[in-house]
Amino acid sequence: MNELIDLAIDAHGGMAQWEKFNHLKVRLKTGGHIWEIKGKAGLLAEGFYEANTKEQRSSYHSLLEPYQISKWESDKLTIQNGENGEIREVKHPRSMFDGEQLESQWNDFQPYYFCNYAWWTYFTAPFNFKLPGFVLHELEPWQQDGETWRRLEVTFPDYIQTHNKVQVFFFGGDHLLRRHDYAPDILQSVPSSQYVKNYKDYNGIKIATNRRIYLRNNDGGYNAEPIMVSIDVLDFKLS
Numbered sequence: 344m345n346e347l348i349d350l351a352i353d354a355h356g357g358m359a360q361w362e363k364f365n366h367l368k369v370r371l372k373t374g375g376h377i378w379e380i381k382g383k384a385g386l387l388a389e390g391f392y393e394a395n396t397k398e399q400r401s402s403y404h405s406l407l408e409p410y411q412i413s414k415w416e417s418d419k420l421t422i423q424n425g426e427n428g429e430i431r432e433v434k435h436p437r438s439m440f441d442g443e444q445l446e447s448q449w450n451d452f453q454p455y456y457f458c459n460y461a462w463w464t465y466f467t468a469p470f471n472f473k474l475p476g477f478v479l480h481e482l483e484p485w486q487q488d489g490e491t492w493r494r495l496e497v498t499f500p501d502y503i504q505t506h507n508k509v510q511v512f513f514f515g516g517d518h519l520l521r522r523h524d525y526a527p528d529i530l531q532s533v534p535s536s537q538y539v540k541n542y543k544d545y546n547g548i549k550i551a552t553n554r555r556i557y558l559r560n561n562d563g564g565y566n567a568e569p570i571m572v573s574i575d576v577l578d579f580k581l582s
Contacts, residue, residue, distance in 0.1 A: 355549045366393065366581070368392070369579050370578040371577060372574075376569035387405070389407055399415075443529070460504045465574070482511065492515055492521055497510050497512060506527040510525040521540075533558065537554055539551035545581065553575060557571060558571060
């Protein structure tokens with residue numbers, strides 16, 4: 344196992360602390376241009392995201408109208424309108440994106456699949472790189488913002504649903520995550536960079552409370568406008 348991942352895990356609170364928990368609950372606000380492109384502006388503006396920390400099972404409960412609740416496991420996604428509303432289900436939700444263009448409008452299920460799998464990756468990294476099947480390789484260091492960031496190339500195993508198979512994570516001198524590069528398969532593999540900051544300690548684990556995702560340029564820089572996705576963590580609990 345690469346030495347960098349051990350340093351990063353220790354910086355974020357340590358594996359021993361992470362292993363005490365198997366459930367996370369996040370209150371968050373989201374925004375960004377992608378929701379406008381897909382015709383879903385405001386749908387995920389504020390709510391609770393909950394997930395199993397070791398397996399891909401999660402849910403999102405909106406705090407705004409239409410107060411929908413989504414629940415996701417790898418091969419099934421359900422949506423319910425409120426606590427007692429009708430439950431709709433789709434199997435193999437990733438297949439809904441086959442053949443789509445970037446400008447395609449999303450149906451009712453697609454934004455919930457997107458957020459459930461994506462947030463699982465964001466909120467469990469870097470700890471889950473210790474799960475079976477992950478392949479890690481350190482790349483050459485990267486200079487940015489007057490700092491030297493170490494880069495970890497992560498190849499995800501097939502049983503994990505994520506943006507794309509090979510992603511790159513950038514760690515600062517304190518070994519906290521600074522940046523995360525990927526190219527989502529379901530969004531026409533558009534190169535993207537997520538910048539994370541404003542870490543807070545929750546249950547002994549350091550969590551970035553500010554995440555901004557931008558389109559990435561060929562030189563590794565990014566376009567400051569528009570912000571494609573914004574994620575602000577209001578509260579975070581592990582149990």
